[in-house]
Amino acid sequence: MAWTDICAYEDLVENSGICALFNGCQVAVFLLQQQGRQELYAIGNYDPVGGANVLSRGIVGSVGEQIVVASPLYKQHFNLSTGQCLEQPEVVLPVYAVKLQHGRVWLHAQQQKQQASAA
Amino acid sequence: MQQTKHILVIGNGMVGHHFVEQLRAKDPQANITVLCGEARLAYDRVHLSGYFSGTSAEQLALTTEEAYQAANIQYRLNCWVEQIDRDQQLVITRQGGQFYYDKLVLATGSYAFVPPIPGNEQPHCLVYRTLQDLDAIAQSAAQSKVGVVIGGGLLGLEAANALKQLGLQTHVVEFAPQLMAVQLDQAGGQMLSQKITELGVQVHTGKATQAIVAGAECRYQLQFADGESLETDLVLFSAGIRPYDQLARSCGLAVGDRGGIVVNDQCQTSDPHIYAIGECALWQQKIFGLVAPGYQMARVVVSQLTAGGLSFTGADMSTKLKLLGVEVGSIGDAHARTPGALSYVFTDPRAQVYKKMVVSKDGKRLLGAVLVGDTSNYDSLLQYALNDMLLPKQPEQLILPAASGAAVAALTLPNSATICSCHNVAKGDIVAAMDSGCCDLASIKSCTKASTGCGGCTALLKSVVDDELKSRGVEVKNHLCEHFAYSRQELLHLVQVGGIKTFAELLSRHGQGLGCDICKPTVGSILASSWNDYVLKKPHVGLQDTNDTFLANMQKDGSYSVVPRIAGGEITAEKLLVIGQVALDFNLYTKITGGQRIDLFGARLEQLPAIWQRLVDAGFETGHAYGKSLRTVKSCVGSTWCRYGVQDSVTQAIAIENRYKGLRAPHKIKMAVSGCTRECAEAQSKDIGIIATENGWNLYVCGNGGMRPRHADLFATDLDTDTLIRYIDRILMFYIKTADRLQRTSVWLEKLDGGLEYLRKVIIDDQLGIAQELENQMAALVNTYACEWQATLDDPQALKRFRQFVNSPQPDPNIVFVEERAQIRPATAEEKRRWQQQIPVTQLSTSELPATALAEEK
Ligand SMILES: Cc1cc2nc3c(=O)[nH]c(=O)nc-3n(C[C@H](O)[C@H](O)[C@H](O)COP(=O)(O)OP(=O)(O)OC[C@H]3O[C@@H](n4cnc5c(N)ncnc54)[C@H](O)[C@@H]3O)c2cc1C
Ligand code: SF4
Numbered sequence: 001m002a003w004t005d006i007c008a009y010e011d012l013v014e015n016s017g018i019c020a021l022f023n024g025c026q027v028a029v030f031l032l033q034q035q036g037r038q039e040l041y042a043i044g045n046y047d048p049v050g051g052a053n054v055l056s057r058g059i060v061g062s063v064g065e066q067i068v069v070a071s072p073l074y075k076q077h078f079n080l081s082t083g084q085c086l087e088q089p090e091v092v093l094p095v096y097a098v099k100l101q102h103g104r105v106w107l108h109a110q111q112q113k114q115q116a117s118a119a
Numbered sequence: 120m121q122q123t124k125h126i127l128v129i130g131n132g133m134v135g136h137h138f139v140e141q142l143r144a145k146d147p148q149a150n151i152t153v154l155c156g157e158a159r160l161a162y163d164r165v166h167l168s169g170y171f172s173g174t175s176a177e178q179l180a181l182t183t184e185e186a187y188q189a190a191n192i193q194y195r196l197n198c199w200v201e202q203i204d205r206d207q208q209l210v211i212t213r214q215g216g217q218f219y220y221d222k223l224v225l226a227t228g229s230y231a232f233v234p235p236i237p238g239n240e241q242p243h244c245l246v247y248r249t250l251q252d253l254d255a256i257a258q259s260a261a262q263s264k265v266g267v268v269i270g271g272g273l274l275g276l277e278a279a280n281a282l283k284q285l286g287l288q289t290h291v292v293e294f295a296p297q298l299m300a301v302q303l304d305q306a307g308g309q310m311l312s313q314k315i316t317e318l319g320v321q322v323h324t325g326k327a328t329q330a331i332v333a334g335a336e337c338r339y340q341l342q343f344a345d346g347e348s349l350e351t352d353l354v355l356f357s358a359g360i361r362p363y364d365q366l367a368r369s370c371g372l373a374v375g376d377r378g379g380i381v382v383n384d385q386c387q388t389s390d391p392h393i394y395a396i397g398e399c400a401l402w403q404q405k406i407f408g409l410v411a412p413g414y415q416m417a418r419v420v421v422s423q424l425t426a427g428g429l430s431f432t433g434a435d436m437s438t439k440l441k442l443l444g445v446e447v448g449s450i451g452d453a454h455a456r457t458p459g460a461l462s463y464v465f466t467d468p469r470a471q472v473y474k475k476m477v478v479s480k481d482g483k484r485l486l487g488a489v490l491v492g493d494t495s496n497y498d499s500l501l502q503y504a505l506n507d508m509l510l511p512k513q514p515e516q517l518i519l520p521a522a523s524g525a526a527v528a529a530l531t532l533p534n535s536a537t538i539c540s541c542h543n544v545a546k547g548d549i550v551a552a553m554d555s556g557c558c559d560l561a562s563i564k565s566c567t568k569a570s571t572g573c574g575g576c577t578a579l580l581k582s583v584v585d586d587e588l589k590s591r592g593v594e595v596k597n598h599l600c601e602h603f604a605y606s607r608q609e610l611l612h613l614v615q616v617g618g619i620k621t622f623a624e625l626l627s628r629h630g631q632g633l634g635c636d637i638c639k640p641t642v643g644s645i646l647a648s649s650w651n652d653y654v655l656k657k658p659h660v661g662l663q664d665t666n667d668t669f670l671a672n673m674q675k676d677g678s679y680s681v682v683p684r685i686a687g688g689e690i691t692a693e694k695l696l697v698i699g700q701v702a703l704d705f706n707l708y709t710k711i712t713g714g715q716r717i718d719l720f721g722a723r724l725e726q727l728p729a730i731w732q733r734l735v736d737a738g739f740e741t742g743h744a745y746g747k748s749l750r751t752v753k754s755c756v757g758s759t760w761c762r763y764g765v766q767d768s769v770t771q772a773i774a775i776e777n778r779y780k781g782l783r784a785p786h787k788i789k790m791a792v793s794g795c796t797r798e799c800a801e802a803q804s805k806d807i808g809i810i811a812t813e814n815g816w817n818l819y820v821c822g823n824g825g826m827r828p829r830h831a832d833l834f835a836t837d838l839d840t841d842t843l844i845r846y847i848d849r850i851l852m853f854y855i856k857t858a859d860r861l862q863r864t865s866v867w868l869e870k871l872d873g874g875l876e877y878l879r880k881v882i883i884d885d886q887l888g889i890a891q892e893l894e895n896q897m898a899a900l901v902n903t904y905a906c907e908w909q910a911t912l913d914d915p916q917a918l919k920r921f922r923q924f925v926n927s928p929q930p931d932p933n934i935v936f937v938e939e940r941a942q943i944r945p946a947t948a949e950e951k952r953r954w955q956q957q958i959p960v961t962q963l964s965t966s967e968l969p970a971t972a973l974a975e976e977k
Contacts, residue, residue: 007925015661016668018920021927029925034623034633046933051948052677053923053933057665061635064601070636072665072673077636 003099003106012040012105017056017069019045022107027096028056029105030069030080039067041080042096042107047071049091126424127210127220128153129200129366134397134413135226136161136181141421143190149424152193152218154200154210156227157249160184165410170253171281179250203370205390224420225380225388225395227363229408233356234269238331243338244354247278256355260285263352265337267291269328271298275357276442279320282355283443290321290349292341294358297324302438302449306464307489310473314445314492323349360408362399375401384430385423386416394420407434411540418543435505435540439490439497448494451504452477452487460486463515467492474518476500483510488518498579506536538583539569539576549583560584585827589866590859599860600637603630607785607860611645620650621658640664641860644747647783648855651903653910654783655917666745669921670907671727674720676945678934679727681707681719682744683734684780687754687772687792688715697737705730708942714751714789716742721943723930725922731908740906743781747861749788752776753801757794757811764794766811771840772800775809778844779851781904785858785867788851789824803831806864807847812836816843820850820878823865832868832875835883845894849882852893 006020012031020027026045032038045053050073058069063086068077077086083093097108126142128135131153142149155161162179170179187194199213209219231246233239243259246252260266266282268275271293282289291298297308298315312322327344334340337350362379373381373389379401386394386402396416398408407413412434422429437450455462459480466473472492478485485503490496496518503510503517511517534547544567557563563584564570570580598604605613610625619625622642626634634642643662647654654667666672671679683698698717702709707730708720722730731741743749752775755761757768772792782788791802792809802808808819814837822831835846858867871877880886911917923931935951936943946954 011919011925013660013920014657018925019923021924021929026924026931032633034626050675050677052675053931054665054673054677057668057673059636059639059664060633060661061639062602062633063635067633068635073675073677075636 006105019056040098042098044093124221125150128224130226131155131161132228137414138417145425154198156199223393227399229360229362229398232359232361265351266353267351268355270357278357280443293324307491310491446494448490448497450488453489465518542568544569602632644783672745679722682742683739684742685716686776741908749779753791755799768792768794786863821864821868829865848897849893852897
């Protein structure tokens, strides 16, 4: 599968998330821009603990070395690189490849299989 | 070290069992054998009486045979030891069995003493010590109408309660002139008698029973030394306990003159291979008839056997319990026998409460206390006594009713303070358990064992945990989180002194890492309280909790609720119609809140701007229901309408709400104004409460409802409006500047050194010389207020965030509503599943949307 154009770079919110509809799935895309770094992350938007599509609205930050988002519902932390929940390690969210090119944000269905089984 | 020492334990009561459990935990190899005199393994004797109110023998059990087997502990039931052969180091049982030992532990406990009264051996003359005894009592009670307990001590009264529960007409006969002579003074004993009598148990003090003979009306008759008599069908002896020391006596171990196996500080008997623990042991001429000291002895011996160095240093015999429904507490030197001791006494004859406090000559330390009818002060008093804490200047405050703020807040206890004496758990242990991840009562109990013994410390444990949870990262470690090695107060200082305007700047100058969901909103709030910038301004967006980001309250399904401000709870009919129409058009669920306004539920993220556009157009402002900020100022109708009102509470409430709306604080703030002392607005449960008087306004501060209710304290009386507002300005600003993250005013005040008095000095007397500065800062905030929703609607960039998908106008298909009582509610998971099987998801949710909402979307 190829890369899909999701939105403009300006649609992203610095140090926060947005949600994109991608192949029928909700994907939360985060832009970290702090301390001289700029990184993009994409994980599933569905919070399986709270049972709602809300992760793009969580607060991003770090726990030790891990870059995480905290669910706005019950505050579990999810690792943005692996999708794993820090408090409940058996919960793992799908992770997507994301890149910035020509001022646009692109997603790749790297983890489509996992999404299917997690849904 | 010898590897496989054989350790033999005689007796499997509460203490014997604790010993076995502790030893196994410390030494997985030890070869342990337990000989139990009773037919079952250890059970909870302390809660024995529960057997009569439905607790089964299984529930009382402290362990099971399976557990002993799994832990590789040898045991024999119904195995009574008759003899110890110290030369051969073996014991011989009634059945003739022989057991060798390297170390022998006597945990034989004690038996109920039956006074040598003629006739005491008859079938319905019983004792109250074992489960077997209780079966016999129940059987006898079934054939009896009247029951007498001989002995009015602690256990006697508990036994009396049991008889009463079994439906008997119950009497207590006590030889001494008062009840519970060991624990209570005379006045306390009298109050107890009075209360117990009113509960239907007849108390006969100063009565020496001389004989039990056949009765006329009942089975037996008790004959007293003074010539009087009492008829009864059942006699229960509770005249004290005697240690089981026969075994020790007959093998030549040292025993006390009045019984008890003599032990040293290591709990060793006169034979170094033999230990004695629990109620059979006599230490410094004392027998300890409580579990906690017994458990301590058990731990001492375990430590001796595993090369540790613990020794027994005596124990506190304070007790708190409920006897026949009457609360009784006794601490330390209850009889004021310490030379020079002074007593404070408080009696409330109407409520039948008696409290006495014994303090040292200089009035600085608490030596003892007696509490009858109300033991709510027990935990505080005990902590003062045990930790040798300095008493407040007016120690009587500790026992006077509604001694506001005088109780020892759990937070002020030193880490060394013992919380659970049964299992010897100090406050520090609890804090450590919480540091290592236990964060609720249940897990703390199972991890530290606190409060799993007699249960007397349950309330204290809870308050320690509650306080600790509230102040997590504050008391223990003052750091806000891993990213900032500062408290909230320190960060606020850094921000204001350094003129720092963004999180990034603060982080790079004073922090590390990227921040998190704890420090970001905290700093967001600090920045707002300091500079009052629009919270959705670009650098601040990522700091806010979702509720602040979207200026609405997220609900469980990811939808939001909307609360427009209705200052003072006053609203015109036109505005009510607007709210109603908006709710209808967007199909929202409506509910009246406790803060006198209206909550609209079920708004989707992408609907929020359209909903607010309508509300703002009609003159509404945001209600900040989502923020850690002023919520509402509740009011009653006051003098305008109410025939009792003395001031116009509504006008005052509206003015105050408009003054402080939008103010960001460490936590939410609630206020109320009542028009007279009838207090219909419940102002005394609010952070700031105002009650009208003939001459002005009384100001109450730091009240709270919710999980940990607290009555507000009266701060100042008869204020004119200007002074009132000035004081509130100062208090709020001082709170914002000094409180910890997520600390309500109630907890803030409790933790404030010097408490209410100090607050008065700062606010009224301006002792710190900061009053003007506080007022100026508040004025700056008041003057820069802007409705955040208005600002958001004016900002296309901010509005972009209000959509579910960045690349599609679709709503979130997972938000599904069903109808209940003619309004919507979120569908359950099961309901969603059913719906989604019938209809394709996207179709369903769009068809759910009201047409108007879709139209306005575009
Ligand atoms: C009704 C009641 C209420 C109480 N309430 C409280 C309270 O609220 N708070 C508190 O702290 N304490 C309370 N106590 C006291 C507490 O139960 C005792 O302090 C505690 O049980 C002592 O434990 P122990 O192991 O030393 O003795 P026990 O629990 O009496 O155990 C001794 C065991 O050894 C066995 N044994 C004795 N001799 C032999 C032998 N020769 N061979 C084999 N086995 C033998 C006995 O059968 C018994 O099972 C209460 C007691 C009772 C009866
Ligand atoms: S508090 Fe007083 S003025 Fe207000 S409604 Fe009640 S009685 Fe009337």
